[in-house]
Amino acid sequence: MLKNIDTQRGETGTAARTAAARPAQKANQIYDVLRRSIVLLDMPPGSVLAEKEICLRYGVSRTPVREAVQRLAEEDLVEVRPHSGTYVSKIDFAVAEEGFVIRRALEIESVRRCAERVTPEGVARLDGLVRRMRDILRQEALGDYLEVDDAFHGLIAGVSGYPRIWKFIDMAKVHLDRMRQLSAPVPGHLAEVTEQHAAVVRAIERRNADQAELAMRIHLDGSFAVMRSLYQDDALFAGQAP
Template sequence: MIAEADIPRLLRVSVERPVPKAEQIYDLLRQAIVRLRMVPGAVISEKALCLEYGVSRTPVREALKRLADEDLVDVFPHSGTYVSKISFEVAEEGFVIRRALEIESIRRAVRFVTDDDIARLDHLIAGMHDILNRGALHEYIEVDDAFHAAIAGISRYPRIWKFINLAKAHLDRMRQLSAPLPGHLAEVTEQHTAIVRALERRNAGQAELAMTIHLEASFAVMSAMDGDGEYFKRKDA
């Protein structure tokens, strides 16, 4: 039997347990791909990754296998591994999943939101305005995701954001491409503000409508980029 006095120590050991190398490499590569630091079509060298992270090929291949399962890399035996091009169809599927889960999330959040939650969301919106004022548009998606993840947390279904995050990788790459469009992120920020004000009023109908308008308007902007440039996968491919 575990003594009560040992529980904090056991929890501490659990928290401090090292993250496996394969998972670390997966997380770093996934973020680089989603944020377009690794552009669609870029060559991925297993040997270079092994040298960079000081590991054998096994954890690198495990990480690449997970990314391939998410359609973020293409692995061609005896040819090479490449960052996948953006698939509009996969991005659209991610949008449909995201919209369904976020609407449920905002509907529940109205029931549980507190004044402290509203203050935290307003703080994130202030961060968005700061990013716009500085013109650091590449930073926006991080705060945007924190905003939506916070709403998922308020809904008391925090795992919803985990599922959304897995589904929206191709969508996120389109979000990153759309960031520099004139006025787009300023409009997104106003939509976020409308969501918070509806939550503040505890009005479920207004909150759901504000979230729906936000998600569909953003996707409409991204949809206009379908097939635009070398980063997109051809529909007949």
């Protein structure tokens, strides 16, 4: 009898935990969808984020939507204005630049270790992503570039033996990513970025940490210079770059 009661309690506890996990899972899903839309500028700065419409679109209650919005607000991606509504935040240059500084510092360490630890298989995977970037440029599918770009840098972190580095970078660079998306249509920019990626791979393949660091610095600093030059539209940005 005791065994049956314990079993029943265990089953009940499992069911309760599963039911409790569902709203959290839905909140995570809504958060991921909204965050991606904001980063890719499908929801540009200043646009309205209507909770009721999101609930209807994804067939969820207000609770997971509000939890997702709260997480976005904590990242300064949305602004909740009492008695007014929720709006996608403008891009704050200071926050984006801070993300760039954090990213550069961590990526330098990542690429140096990658050059020391890389295998032929790792080089082949990096080369495959560079080829994918070139295909995207030929197809003019610029909306797909950012994801492959992130996969490239994430793989470097993975090969380095410190995969969590990319998780920290991804959290720090969310505002920078919106500026990256703005810079994508600049004529010739992504073509240059792609060749910079290729230069990073060649340095890694030679297992030369100093050259890999230099190639990564050139790539990141050059990309940020292009993004900085676009920082002038008051409709998208909060303030002006110093």
